[in-house]
Amino acid sequence: MTAFSLEPAQLAWCAELRALAAERLRPLAGKGEPGRVNRALLAELGALGLLPRLFTSGALELCLMRESLAHACTEAETALALQGLGAHPVHAHGTDAQRAHWLPRVAAGTAVAAFALTEPAAGSDAAALSLTATPATPGRPARPGGADGWRLSGEKCWISHAPEADFYTVFARTTPGAGARGVTAFLVPADRPGLTGTALDMLSPHPIGALAFDAVPVTADDVLGEVGRGFRVAMDTLNLFRPSVGAFAVGMAQAALDATLGHTARRDAFGGKLKDLQSVAHQVAEMALRTESARLMVHAAATAYDEGAPDVPRRSAMAKLLATETAQYVVDRAVQLHGARALQRGHLLEHLYREVRAPRIYEGASEVQRSIIAKELYKNLEDR
Template sequence: MAGFALDPEQEQWCERLRALAAERLGPLAGKGEPGRVNRPLLAALGEHGLLERVFSAGALDLCLLRESLAYGCTEAETALALQGLGAHPVLSAGSAAQRERWLPGVRAGRTVAAFALSEPGAGSDAAALALAAEPDAAGGGGGGAGGWRLTGEKRWISNAPEADFYTVFARTGEGPGAKGVSAFLVPADRPGLTGESLDMLSPHAIGALRFDGVPVGPEDLLGEPGRGFRVAMDTLNRFRPSVGAFAVGMARAALDATLAHTARRTAFGGVLGDLQAVAHRVAEMATRTEAARLLVYAAAGAYDADSGAPDVPRRAAMAKLLATETAQYVVDHAVQLHGAVALQRGHLLEHLYREVRAPRIYEGASEVQRTIIARSLYGEHGQQAQHGQQAQQAQHGPAGVTR
């Protein structure tokens, strides 16, 4: 790829992943039930070492993994990504006991993880969480003193209600807004925890969870009390560029299908690709896809270089924004250029048309990404302006006289 070339080993790995997705994972995905967790598919991801790569790979390799799987089997990509999203807080903030108990099963595809952040009244504004963690001096998840009782609801949680454990964010009240949120690892069999499936456009499992005095103790905390919002944001910053990679994989699949279709479909005395209107649209689809791909890789590279750098959240937001909006554009125009055949159940583009819509909403809607970008830009501008004023004062002195 000109301008941002992958090395030969990376290119070969991506080719192997696309082949694996199409030949091995795709048939398993086809046997799954829409709206349910596909455990055989997860086991296959574990068997091939791909779930391990979610936790050990850098951000760029994670993007290559997700893009390649999405090209050949979106269900496999989604299953892999949800495991990473649900279990990454355990890896990054969990205790040694929590990691030893849960992560081997996640890596093997035996244990299903879920990331439980969204609520009926707190989607894009994650700091507005209402799930209450009330002090429970009598006990907690492990029966010790100093625990909490979780009461409230989570909604639009991927892998719910079938996950084996949930990373749950609740309000413990150490401070206002984000400062009073803590993260907990809650096993699915904890008393008082129930759930139901939601019938959604996306084909993977999504559900609602109800917490009726669910006991949790200090041993269930992920990180420190009142620091859970940081755990959530660190996880999202880690995965946002790779959400963009998922979108790029879908866009590339739609683009390649469109090239093949318009190169052979005859109309008006020639093939569709000979028509300038069609050729120009395909050129626009390809250009936008390439631009999104490069921005995703750049954001991942920035994260790998220094995940704590102040521009990393902005770069991640830009990558997710451009890639998901681009994928929507490309898939929509691919459907238009294919015509009615693309609307038939079972057609690749019919499948992608259903899949491509959700990424513009989850892990921060496009509007949230624009807000993150703008705040970062104005914050940086303000710092630069302040530094400029300080430099002028240092040069001219308090009275404006040159020193």
Template structure:
């Protein structure tokens, strides 16, 4: 008997190959990277990005023909995360930063930027968040002001931007129409060497390349425009609807790594006259961790399948997948740390690493509270997509 989202033998084999590749080829590069030791924060591990290109993994995010399949992206991110979170993050940031170019860019823009991204030679970044516009992305204040010559000047700040300030180009979302909310935002692709564009790295809980950007009348032209003026918010949301389920996949990969470590530890660790796994409290905890991880995985796969099928309610299913998976990963990693005790808190331990890594996905690309808002709005539209949603909406109408 198979479930609706059971993987094919080919997909299972691919996932196994990806985990081996991540453990043997990518993890050593992560261990030698600029963020693996004490030093300035915010540095991009370019050898790791280049390896993702050399191994053909970035080409799976940007296939030569047709759009990326959400299921492929989820399987890729889950498998990498289970063995090397640094490689998973590097791949995801390339995808997030450059996908708007693939989605809405002109042929000339795609030809200029995507080959370097796919090869791992050009580092991309997605510049949406600002100091006062995070969860409420429609409230962003970076201004794109016309200068009278058919160009714009970007003035303002961006913050919490992954790969900043070392990216080679940025997908930047700026306000072109004051007071228009989401309808007054335009997307631009901005090379990092534009005059007036500066940045600083930020030191975060988990050592990722993250920084802040300052725009001092940075010039952009129609050649830098992604899509149509005032239509940039749609570019951002279409990108996030694809990547949100795969954030859930990243979380599932971390949860699986923590669960595997907990199962090994409980089988080997002796306490109270036997292995920990023989204690009912421990065995029940492991069962709960395994059940929640599998539930999150299936919801991620369901969201990916819905996206690939063009099903209605993609925003809601993507939000559900990200919400449940990231919250589950936080629970599973924390439970694994508790089972391991003090040893899991030592710097360099797998679980210490996962404990720092697992916190951010509940915030970025829409915090858990934002995902709940999206889901609730879809419920009232009768498009939640879950079993019984049609009946539930009819029952509400009868009341």
């Protein structure tokens, strides 16, 4: 039922979040420096109790948060989402000591988390990671609390919050030639010797950078989950966050649709209002149809995750794919119907036009989502 209609309390909470985003978060976002972590914004997200919800909410609640924040303040939405993406592996797979040290600080907005999966030659193909974890003492296994462990060597790139994060969830190859089965997840504090970062000049309001690992020491105490099971940590995180990327996109699409409704209802053209032109009215109807369809698929995927359904990977991929492609369409149509004013610096649609492009790439590009969907469909056929 929840996948198709929200309860009154949920609708009221979403309205409250939109108001908070507009009144308290948007002013802080406006004071931030482009390409830098906005720590004041993170602290306010913590003070409002939104960051702690990252570790107590289900997938549907996460989607409602992200859509509501995105409608009024995309910077606040992204700040919250990146904290969740970087810290979820610690919450779900970390040790008691790891959780106790980092999660309260993430929830307060005083520690910045980052998810370091992508490499120069391994973006969408996560199983092809080449960042190597070489045993510090050949032939001797790592021991909890011991000095033995690994040395990380290689690169990560296009990492959100790098190089300003306080810690990174890092995925490295511990077993050469083993594909997805040879990857281990590590929690790596930013001050580890041998770890350096460089900011990249990207079309993004938050920092995105590259990381270089020069024999960075890690031990068994830094492992997230199990050795050799890091790919599972990555996929568990992405299956949760992919529908909520879709929710972010839906929030942007709804903001663009709302702006278009207001503009076309007020704008005089050809002896009437823009909305009276059938060609305009039909475009607005199509924008609304696609936005609501994407929202329903996002809610359905999130509900499936919360219920532990077996088809979560397929549903998550479908939700992200449909919602991000829909948002691109809706924002583009909104710009067209607004005309030149929409491209003026500072206009809502100029902002959304820049923001809406990246979600079709990160956490698995649209082409990757189609591959996941097809793979899951054929796997189900074989299992019959």
